Amino acid sequence: MRIFAMELNNDIKGIPQRKVYIENLIASLESPDIILLPEMAICSYMASQEAWKYADDCGKATSAWAKEMAQKYRTYIGVGYLDFENGDYYNRYLIADSEKIYGVVSKSEGEAAVLKRGWFDSIISTPFGNVAVAICYDAKRKHFYNNIKDEEVSLIVFPHGCPADSRKADREIKTNNFFCEAYAKAFDVPVVYVNSVGKLEFMPGKMGHMMAKAGFCMNGRSKIYADNGVPILSGKQEVIGYDTEIAPQRRKKDIQFYGNDLIKGNYLFRKLILEPDVKAGIKCYRNHISPNMKN
Template sequence: MQISLLQCQSSRDVAQNLQFIESQLDLLPRVAGEEQLVVLPECCLLFGGHESQQGEYLLNCGSEESPLKSAMSDLAKKFNVYLVAGTIPVLAEDKRVYSRTYLFDSAGKVLGNYDKLHLFDVDVSDGTKEYRESDTFCPGDKISVIDTPFGKLGLAICYDLRFPDLFRAMREAGAELIALPAAFTKVTGAAHWQPLIQARAIETQCFILAAAQWGQHNRGSRETWGQSMIVDPWGRVMAEKMSGCGWVQATLDRSELELIRQQMPVSEHNRFAPPQLQKIR
């Protein structure tokens, strides 16, 4: 199984962001005869300003079917890849926005989707200072674990990483790999990004595929940490890219995952009840 994460430095220019992703897919190093799973970061097509711009884009695009979703479907088909398509905004019933990631197969068909459960309402000692995603975004209400040729793939987004119950719930639902599109701030990423990813990998005994935004966005109004990384079920970093834009790649061996779970069956040993998702609005 060949896995490729794309680290981006996205802006508010949708066309420019889309052109960058397409150009990188055109250069994607591939192993002949192997299916390719590509993971893009959070907000890969629209990022860098206030979160309200996500909703403004939807209201101005004038289409029931999101042009961003269609563009991602077209890329998956054109480049013959399974694609975790970062995140795109989707209108919710209350006129807020779902931060949604889609999984497309290599024919551009949607295999499943996931709406970000945990919204980033925090204060951070950076240039932005205050983040209030719930002003714009609506939280999701389900977990997603999807059958793929690569194994059962769970989906999470950025701030979800801090909530181990979600990751345990995905493991209980059969997850073997977990894709994490993200845009961690530089401040929180420097402190917590790598240890959280390794902890989630070790706890769930899953491969974690964490694709990140990196660098300064829109002349420094936002700054993200980067360090896209692939971590195995033992917590080992298989591949990473600390800074800059480009690909992070690894070939995964599912037999290693099976051996780790057999030798240390933590899921069977756990004496606590499986987590239950609380419905909120």
């Protein structure tokens, strides 16, 4: 299977403009079998309520566009987008071909001030097998592992809109390699990490303030982790390609977690910064959300 991940420029704004940008990249690919876009690829990644004005209506527009791209370029496609359904906003990812949307995964532990959170499913069933999808932070949490550990999977996809300190590239790459390789080795299937590049936009809370002060941005670092196959050179800096065989596999080994976290991290940061931020974000979301907000 010829797999392509697209490391998009998050600074390109506007859904029509981004669709043109993405299609121009798709058109440059040679015989893609599946194209995988990052988190919130359609609208660009945003971690504030400013994103709400770009939300789809139950995935209708994104689904139509995905099927159009799949038909035009004879490929499967995975697309990240912001969705509005039954009075709530969701960070979602779908996989489609020209005829069908095979499934949709919602981010379980999404940006608390912006998105509906919950324990959502992680598997999309396709003609080439089950695809396990974890959007950004979910990839490092035990809920995702619990969802897929007893399932056959053919491919694992981690769409990200993940900022980090660009001055500490080695640390970011080491972290990415750690959790992606953990899944690649446990399931013996290709793992696709696909992130965007661009500046960090406003993110509410203490964590957002700390990231902005430290000069965080989205650095890409997209990579396809596969033990067999060969890289595909495209000549486009946004495109990472790999030609590899895929087949349904069951988990070969366990993955160790620290409580609910795959990355051990800093206990005090989680307790003093992250957890209070999430609680405040949930309260902010509940105070602002309304079924009438979506125009």
